[in-house]
């Protein structure tokens with residue numbers, strides 16, 4: 001695997017230890033068409049530099065390849081997957097999952113189980129338009145929560161089949177949650193950028209059977 005990117009500590013996130021700020025009353029819900037919604041809370045995690053340092057370490061990042069027509073190409077990001085039994089690499093991530101469980105229990109009716117991580121090394125890394133429709137996500141409403149660490153990147157959403165896109169900028173310590181029919185009726189992507197951006201790690205919490 002290629003060398004991991006180096007993180008320049010930010011000048012504005014000076015908390016000594018990572019701290020999760022309050023969720024209720026601060027998350028803003030955006031209702032999209034067809035029963036989809038997105039909750040957004042910039043700066044949910046304070047002291048995120050500590051978490052990013054750990055995530056940019058040797059936590060088992062994997063460089064994947066996939067078939068594209070007649071060629072095999074590198075997936076433009078590094079990946080790490082934690083099943084429900086595996087300990088997460090920073091305790092604040094376990095606390096984040098517990099807090100999300102408590103907050104979304106009524107709406108979701110089941111706990112978050114797996115944790116997927118993507119490392120975008122620079123602006124050339126990306127994820128193409130898709131919905132999390134492997135497994136139950138293809139037929140059932142669900143909730144996917146993403147906590148972002150590192151350089152801000154855009155998360156775009158657009159209706160399946162096309163239409164205007166909506167942009168969320170995901171910065172250091174920000175939380176975005178896609179819910180309702182979002183994975184079935186909307187697609188999302190993180191496009192490449194020509195801006196000089198540093199690394200970003202996306203931490204995604206999903207219920208069992210959603211990918």
Ligand SMILES: O=C(O)CCC(=O)C(=O)O
Nearest residue numbers: 118127146155188190202
């Ligand atoms: O980078 C992100 O926050 C989105 C990741 C994503 O959509 C995925 O891995 O399915």
